[in-house]
Amino acid sequence: xxxxxxxxxxxxxxxxxxxxxxxxxxxxxxxxxxxxxxxxxxxxxxxxxxxxxxxxxxxxxxxxxxxxxxxxxxxxxxxxxxxxxxxxxxxxxxxxxxxxxxxxxxxxxxxxxxxxxxxxxxxxxxxxxxxxxxxxxxxxxxxxxxxxxxxxxxxxxxxxxxxxxxxxxxxxxxxxxxxxxxxxxxxxxxxxxxxxxxxxxxxxxxxxxxxxxxxxxxxxxxxxxxxxxxxxxxxxxxxxxxxxxxxxxxxxxxxxxxxxxxxxxxxxxxxxxxxxxxxxxxx
Amino acid sequence: xxxxxxxxxxxxxxxxxxxxxxxxxxxxxxxxxxxxxxxxxxxxxxxxxxxxxxxxxxxxxxxxxxxxxxxxxxxxxxxxxxxxxxxxxxxxxxxxxxxxxxxxxxxxxxxxxxxxxxxxxxxxxxxxxxxxxxxxxxxxxxxxxxxxxxxxxxxxxxxxxxxxxxxxxxxxxxxxxxxxxxxxxxxxxxxxxxxxxxxxxxxxxxxxxxxxxxxxxxxxxxxxxxxxxxxxxxxxxxxxxxxxxxxxxxxxxxxxxxxxxxxxxxxxxxxxxxxxxxxxxxxxxxxxxxxxxxxxxxxxxxxxxxxxxxxxxxxxxxxxxxxxxxxxxxxxxxxxxxxxxxxxxxxxxxxxxxxxxxxxxxxxxxxxxxxxxxxxxxxxxxxxxxxxxxxxxxxxxxxxxxxxxxxxxxxxxxxxxxxxxxxxxxxxxxxxxxxxxxxx
Numbered sequence: 220x221x222x223x224x225x226x227x228x229x230x231x232x233x234x235x236x237x238x239x240x241x242x243x244x245x246x247x248x249x250x251x252x253x254x255x256x257x258x259x260x261x262x263x264x265x266x267x268x269x270x271x272x273x274x275x276x277x278x279x280x281x282x283x284x285x286x287x288x289x290x291x292x293x294x295x296x297x298x299x300x301x302x303x304x305x306x307x308x309x310x311x312x313x314x315x316x317x318x319x320x321x322x323x324x325x326x327x328x329x330x331x332x333x334x335x336x337x338x339x340x341x342x343x344x345x346x347x348x349x350x351x352x353x354x355x356x357x358x359x360x361x362x363x364x365x366x367x368x369x370x371x372x373x374x375x376x377x378x379x380x381x382x383x384x385x386x387x388x389x390x391x392x393x394x395x396x397x398x399x400x401x402x403x404x405x406x407x408x409x410x411x412x413x414x415x416x417x418x419x420x421x422x423x424x425x426x427x428x429x430x431x432x433x434x435x436x437x438x439x440x441x442x443x444x445x446x447x448x449x450x451x452x453x454x455x456x457x458x459x460x461x462x463x464x465x466x467x468x469x470x471x472x473x474x475x476x477x478x479x480x481x482x483x484x485x486x487x488x489x490x491x492x493x494x495x496x497x498x499x500x501x502x
Numbered sequence: 503x504x505x506x507x508x509x510x511x512x513x514x515x516x517x518x519x520x521x522x523x524x525x526x527x528x529x530x531x532x533x534x535x536x537x538x539x540x541x542x543x544x545x546x547x548x549x550x551x552x553x554x555x556x557x558x559x560x561x562x563x564x565x566x567x568x569x570x571x572x573x574x575x576x577x578x579x580x581x582x583x584x585x586x587x588x589x590x591x592x593x594x595x596x597x598x599x600x601x602x603x604x605x606x607x608x609x610x611x612x613x614x615x616x617x618x619x620x621x622x623x624x625x626x627x628x629x630x631x632x633x634x635x636x637x638x639x640x641x642x643x644x645x646x647x648x649x650x651x652x653x654x655x656x657x658x659x660x661x662x663x664x665x666x667x668x669x670x671x672x673x674x675x676x677x678x679x680x681x682x683x684x685x686x687x688x689x690x691x692x693x694x695x696x697x698x699x700x701x702x703x704x705x706x707x708x709x710x711x712x713x714x715x716x717x718x719x720x721x722x723x724x725x726x727x728x729x730x731x732x733x734x735x736x737x738x739x740x741x742x743x744x745x746x747x748x749x750x751x752x753x754x755x756x757x758x759x760x761x762x763x764x765x766x767x768x769x770x771x772x773x774x775x776x777x778x779x780x781x782x783x784x785x786x787x788x789x790x791x792x793x794x795x796x797x798x799x800x801x802x803x804x805x806x807x808x809x810x811x812x813x814x815x816x817x818x819x820x821x822x823x824x825x826x827x828x829x830x831x832x833x834x835x836x837x838x839x840x841x842x843x844x845x846x847x848x849x850x851x852x853x854x855x856x857x858x859x860x861x862x863x864x865x866x867x868x869x870x871x872x873x874x875x876x877x878x879x880x881x882x883x884x885x886x887x888x889x890x891x892x893x894x895x896x897x898x899x900x901x902x903x904x905x906x907x908x909x910x911x912x913x914x915x916x917x918x919x920x921x922x923x924x925x926x927x928x929x930x931x932x933x934x935x936x937x938x939x940x941x942x
Contacts, residue, residue: 337841340864342928350935351928352841353594360596403939423588423596 257310258282264306266297268374272320272393291315297374297393319412320394322377322387324489326362326406327419327481328433329382333358349403358432360421362406371401386490412487416469418459419489420481425457430479437481447473452482506709508734509747511881513915515671515737515835517710518794523674527682527790527803531818532579532604536809537589537846538564539599543644545571550600556583561612561784564600567633573646574636575600578787578807580608590842592831592851599846602809615783620693623780628697635785636849637776641665641740641769642832644850647776650768651697653761659698660764663749664691664773666707666714667733667740670833673853675790678803679771680707680714684721686781690773691728693780698766703728705770706745710735737835738913742767744881756909771852791847793819797826797856806847813843815854828862830855835914868922876916876926882909886916886926893929898937907933 221227261282268278273294275281284290285306292298292306293315307314339348339355345367348354354363364383376391377398385398389412399407406421418437422429425439439457448468453460459482461469471484483489541547548565558564558577565575581604591597623631633648653659664687668676680687691703707715709732718730733739733748743754745767752763760767768776775786787807794801799820806815812829816822830837831851847854876886889905892898901907907930914927 336843339841341839342925342932344932346936347928347932349594350932351594351839352592355841357842359590359594403936 255286257286260309261285261306264302264309265295266302268297268393270297270374270393270395272296272395285312286310288312293318296320319389320409321389321392321412322394322398322407323410323417323485324362324385324387324406325408325417325419325421326360326404327384327435327483327490328356328358328361329380329384330364331382332435333361333433334431345401346403356432358422358436360404360406360423361433363404367401367403368398368407371397373397380490382490384490386488389487410463414461414463414466414469415484415486416461416466416471416473416482417485417489418461418482421458423456423458429457435480438479440478442476442478443473443482446476506732506734507748507751508736508739509744509881511879511883511915512736512738512744513879513918514735515918517735518672519674519677519710521672521796522792522794522801522803523677523711525674525678525802527675527678527805530788530804530806530810530815532610532807533810533814534604534606535584535811536577536579536581536602536604536807537599537811537844538575538578538602538809539589539591539597539846539848540565540575541591541597542575542808542848543573543638543646543850545569545573545646547598548572548575550586550598552583552586552600554583554585557581558583558602559613560608560610561787563785564602567646571646571649573638573648574634574785576636576785576787577602578809579604580610581605590845592838592840592845592848594838594841612782612784617780617783620696620780625697625699628693632697632776632779635779637772637779637786638849639769640771640775640789640849640852641742642836642850642852644848647768647772650766651694653698653759653766657759657761658764659700659761659766660702661750661766662691662694662698662700662703663745663760663765663767664703664705664770665740665742665745665767666705666711666718666770667745668711669708669735669737669740670835670837670853671737672794672855673792673833674794675792675803675852676770677711677714678790678792679774680711681717683774684717686774686777687718687770688721688723688726688728689777689781690768690775692726693776694766694768694773701727704749705730706733706739706749707731708733708735708739737915738881738911741881741911741913743911756906786849789849791815791851792853793856794853795826795856795858796861797823797828797858799823808849809846811843812840812845812847812854815847816843816856822856823858825858825860826856827859828857830857835918836912865923867924870922870924873921875919875921879915879919881913881915882911884910886930889933890916890924890926890929893933896936898933898940901933902937907937910934 265278273281292303303314334357336357337355345363345365348363353359366379368385369377374391376388377385380386394409420437422436429436429438444452451465451468474482546569549568550565552564560580562577564577567574581602584601584603586600588596589599629648629651637647638644715732746765788805791806792803829840889901892901910930916926
């Protein structure tokens with residue numbers, strides 16, 4: 220050796236470093252996987268919420284799908300129209316038809332409308348209440364109002380109103396399905412926003428039996444069926460069911476003679492907000 | 503009480519049985535209407551055989567079993583079928599039920615039947631007769647008895663255990679059965695022994711019912727190989743697997759039936775009703791039910807026809823007191839809180855308990871301090887603290903795989919001892935219902 224310990228160690232370490240450096244360089248060349256650099260760029264343009272509403276496991280997977288042409292940029296329902304255009308312009312593809320879907324609650328029986336037959340005082344959770352005699356409301360199908368959906372919504376698109384019903388804010392909702400899974404009464408459905416005629420009830424009783432439980436229940440009177448184009452609304456198990464394949468034929472006049480207001484025409488958000496709530500939101 | 507057999511762990515809730523234990527059972531008057539849900543217990547719902555407008559006599563078959571784990575439904579009072587429609591069910595759902603308007607002028611006599619002598623009925627035919635009579639386990643789960651009487655071929659039953667523990671606080675219906683119908687219990691035991699093809703039987707009774715132990719010992723026929731075994735007073739002594747552990751010393755392996763250790767458990771009330779089938783030919787249409795608690799004016803033990811509405815029962819028992827707060831079907835440990843007064847009494851309803859405001863004060867839920875009391879209470883040696891944490895995080899599948907949720911029988915011992923008032927058993931009820939929802 221050189222006789223100078225400092226040189227010895229520098230030489231040994233230097234040559235070991237050089238050896239592994241070459242090895243890494245070689246492995247990098249030999250085993251390189253080519254990845255489209257546009258995927259990273261598209262991912263940067265996406266909202267990074269990883270909500271899964273597009274059907275992909277996350278924003279990265281969606282970016283891969285868009286770049287490979289399997290998905291259209293508009294499949295991401297979280298981005299605004301401008302961002303969709305940006306992605307489409309960057310890739311030089313068609314943005315596609317925007318198909319905005321939102322979660323709709325099929326119950327309008329809040330604390331004021333639905334009959335309360337007992338007090339529930341257990342765990343503050345819809346799932347727990349549903350397992351104990353079905354909660355305190357007389358209606359077995361209705362919203363329990365304990366906000367499991369509000370907790371489940373990662374995007375804060377759901378808030379509980381004064382009537383103890385969850386309100387979905389359409390602009391924030393990405394139709395990610397989390398609230399659908401969270402609700403023990405299966406009251407949420409994901410619907411395209413252009414489906415405006417909605418039956419806000421799942422009660423399977425008819426006549427007075429239904430109305431005794433809730434003032435806005437569908438009592439199976441069949442008037443909406445008669446007031447709309449044939450085949451649009453059908454009465455199945457004492458509940459008006461809308462055939463959304465004929466959505467183009469739906470008309471607000473279907474609700475003109477509804478005695479309870481169970482069927483509604485929704486533009487944007489469900490449920491009217493009280494002035495107090497609006498104030499709260501402004502503050 | 504030292505030296506009596508028992509199981510490990512368990513709790514000692516206040517018994518409160520003296521409210522009704524001394525009151526002889528009486529026949530309940532027929533209500534104006536009876537509601538009979540097609541689904542009265544786990545298993546397939548029965549299939550309705552009547553239509554609105556039909557006249558039925560007391561004891562007639564109105565719905566037939568649809569499958570092996572299913573049981574026949576009989577009219578519990580004579581009258582006219584009013585409707586078959588959705589009606590509130592004690593489990594909290596709306597279930598298809600047969601509504602019968604009871605005929606107020608009817609004598610409510612049952613049709614006379616030709617009853618075969620059970621001694622002459624072939625062994626394998628016995629369980630079919632029991633199925634026809636709609637007999638289910640009256641201990642609480644209401645599992646169809648004929649299914650129990652046909653154990654798997656590779657696991658022969660050696661000992662029949664008769665469960666007279668009644669470890670749930672407040673309830674005294676089994677206690678009254680043992681005091682009032684000991685001969686019927688013994689006849690039922692003989693029939694069950696014949697159906698199983700065995701001779702050995704042990705009757706387990708908690709030591710807090712000395713009069714029942716005395717009565718069962720006094721009336722024991724000499725030719726029957728039966729032992730009346732007093733047991734330590736501890737909850738849940740009446741749980742099937744705990745009873746087997748106490749009497750036989752064997753532990754039923756996780757996920758197996760009692761037949762895995764050669765045992766079969768029947769409730770005393772079930773045995774008495776099996777005897778009634780072969781004595782009179784009449785099916786299971788009524789049972790002794792304890793109506794108790796500090797929230798009811800006239801507690802008592804009543805022979806109530808199934809389908810009687812809760813409202814009618816409360817009315818007949820003097821009504822609720824001012825401070826009545828909660829109505830529970832079953833006992834305070836495992837019973838189900840009820841929300842609707844229109845629900846009918848079912849085969850599984852062993853008691854109706856009405857608690858007052860003071861008794862069900864809601865306490866604040868505090869964080870877990872890891873004291874381990876729940877582990878010491880759990881009779882099946884689970885870790886409720888871990889299961890609770892998983893339930894809170896909604897990790898239901900892990901509760902089954904890592905913490906053996908399926909072995910939990912929801913006895914409520916863990917919630918009872920928790921110093922932080924954590925509602926563990928309600929979490930487990932919720933988790934089990936969520937898992938059922940995921941599976942379907």
